[in-house]
Amino acid sequence: MPRRPMHVTGAAEAPLRAALRELRTRLEVPADFPPDVLAEAAEAVKSPDLSGHRDATDLPFFTIDPPTSKDLDQAMFLERREGGGFRVRYAIADVAAWVKPGGALDREAHARVTTLYFPDERTPLHPPVLSEGAASLLPGQDCPALLWTIDLDAEGRSVATDVQRALVRSRAKLDYEGVQQAIDAGTAEEPLALLKEIGLLRDAQEIARGGISLNVPEQEIVERPDGYHLAYRAPLPADGWNAHISLLTGAAAADLMLGYGTGILRTLPSAPQGAVGRLRRSAKALGIDWPHHVPYADVVRGLDPRKEKHAAFLQECTTLLRGAGYTVFTGGELPDPRIHAAVADEYTHCTAPLRRLVDRYAGEICLAAAAGRGTPEWVLTALDALPQEMADGTRRANSIERECVDIVEAALLRDRVGEMFDAVVVDVKEQQPTVGTVHLEEPAVVARIEGGGSRLPLGERLRVRLTQADPGRAKVQFAPA
Template sequence: MPRRQMRVTGAAEAPLRAALRALRTELDVPDAFPPAVLAEAEAAAKTPRLPGRDATDLPFFTIDPPGSTDLDQAMHLTRRADGGYRVHYAIADVAAFVAPGGAVDAEAHRRVLTLYFPDGRIPLHPPVISEGAASLLPGQTAPVLLWRIDLDAEGRRVATDVHRALVRSRARLDYAGVQQQLDAGTAEEPLALLREIGTLRERLEVERGGISLNVPEQEIVERDHGYELEYRAPRPADAWNAQISLLTGAAAADLMTAAGTGILRTLPTAPDGAVARLRRSAKALGIDWPHHVSYAALVRSLDPRDTRHAAFLQDCTTLLRGAGYTVFTDGKTPVPAVHAAVADEYTHCTAPLRRLVDRYAGELCVAAVAGEGPPEWVRAALPGLPQRMAEGSRRAGTVERECVDIVEAALLKDRVGEVFDAYVVDLHDRDPSIGTVHLEDPAVVARVEGGPRPLPLGERLRVRLTQADPGRAKALFAPA
């Protein structure tokens, strides 16, 4: 599911860079890989465990942001003779390069997730693996877990298989280029089917009550010798690509529950209070939300290119809080088993270069299809994975929140004392003179306090910036 994204474009100013470096030190995030880890990774990159099956005849392609080199997934889409579809989805086989109990494995368990900063990332695995030998780069033969998922004419899953194989991607595509080809009608069928299959899967998501948030990415951009914070709306192709990953995660969950051993990504239904808070936010942003319209229906009606809608979609990510991992080994379906936003049983298995748990989920699925028990190293690690992933997710969440604060403060640091138009979208539980405001421009969400009276929840308010210093003081506003 989406996280709040932010990235720096252009030549970012020195205070911002310095604050981000200081944040890395303050949070004690992993930096360089230890020499033993690098040495083991170098050796593994030269001598991976290769599968016997060869699927290099399939012309796979990848879709990622421009410049990405840690490519977890490649796909090939075709029509079936009965009017349905076949999805071939190749997922990087990290286990081909990482020996259980080795130095690279231990370091991955320490890092848990790739961490994303506005000015770069801290990878889960050494680049010689994650951006080299294991990455599905075009023209490179690589070992993968190759999923074959058959769909009927309505996009419903009718058959699933996964096994190890060698593949070779033919093209590295980016989202903008994919959207351009699809809109122009120039895409060849394997890519053109992404729109067709993605749209069908979106309809099925609506049918089962699932929700995909098209959360805009926040960008700080250099313009006219200054900096602005903007939202970049996701493209339809982004969502269609995500549907292939969601399809695979649901197929993996079914394989594991049928086998009686696995790890699911779960999310409880949001409490009533959380939805009520979003209703207040919608009102504050001028978004019409009739009481007879469900949250899911409202979200699908929003346009992430609209600044007000973009701000609301950012707020909607609060309903994803409480997501976790649930392990089961006794053949009984765990409780809870369903991911509320997916509205189905679901697991993470498509990003093993960037997320630790995906390597284990992939191994469980390969074993289930083969009719075998899980490898012992997988079985031994399963009980501790939920806690390890929770710790890694908390660290990633802290990085995310602090980065947002730093970028917003960097953007506003020369505007202390200025007055902005804003909307009050939330109040402090015990002190209604403290709350949260969405600025109309720039795309900032920040704390407001210091007024003599309760804030007007859901109403427009002029606010004055009282502090903003990247790395020292978050952006803070007071009623003007």
């Protein structure tokens, strides 16, 4: 998923929607799948590889996703263990049951790498006949899955992990608001009610080890007669509880692979001081109190994403995720470092194979590790190239995200060229001290500033004038007033 989720409403011919279409054309984003890929997907639907899948259709799984989502990677069933603690059963779509190694579907997935998200639509990793149909954990259909069973103690610590291939059937497609309402009202049945109990325990475990989850709100851009307006959809507590089940599984998968001696981890170094300093200046621009003795994680946990300025700061916090990558290891030679700084633990991506290439491979390694057998040759053959493939795909996705942010901000400000704004200078180019970046106090926009004969005052407030803003043609830019 994108670090900065955005959603656009409005007519297809509106300037913002037109600019997004032009962006896809300019970046050569594939609009359709090649005929051989579609043909192979259609054939795969008729005869998936169900060898080795045990029957787990008796377990009443449910999914939690946005109401309009159809590409459902995960389903869960939660229960208490005899003697205390919990059992998490987490079913992940088994993409390998549909995708033949070296086939047209596989080659196309390696070319696309990830699902690409735009504010008005998305470009999927796999053809919709699979990703939104046969391979998706939609309610009422039997689906091949990687079934994780993770036992937790009474304090939410993982004590045992297993993963096997299984045939599963989801009973219900739930959404976050409905889940939150049922849990708050006390009407949720125990498998759903346990989501809160386990989620809170996992949150406490995260705090204890020094990890941090960013509850980044969704930005909705609405077209009205008087122009475009920005609103934030704050994530509900249920969003975070659900995310903790995925994080738990990613950490369990990393432990399995490290014990096995072969795998691929998601790693993130600690943020450099320069990035933290820039974030402090953004906090100042938004009027968010961040005393020097208070750690970043404590500041983030104290934010309320329902407040617009807090929501904007959470968006800026995603800049500290830059530098994340994938680390392959084989033959028992464990990587160092191997920690994901935000998770504060070993971690891997394995829970979204319908939307991310690497998850299919991580899942296969975990299956081999749990069964005590060798890794499939097709996985080992592809493993060394995966970090670079994922880096290229992630770079493309990040570039699209940045371009979309530029287009959206230009749409928001297109009718305000020439106006004055209060801002804080959050960055200054070392070789060009009259060029840098400002963070507006209102609206919460981050943009380039250039011009004027004096060095920009880094970290200080500055009155600025909007000089350009035209979605799809001219990025937002300011000059000193």
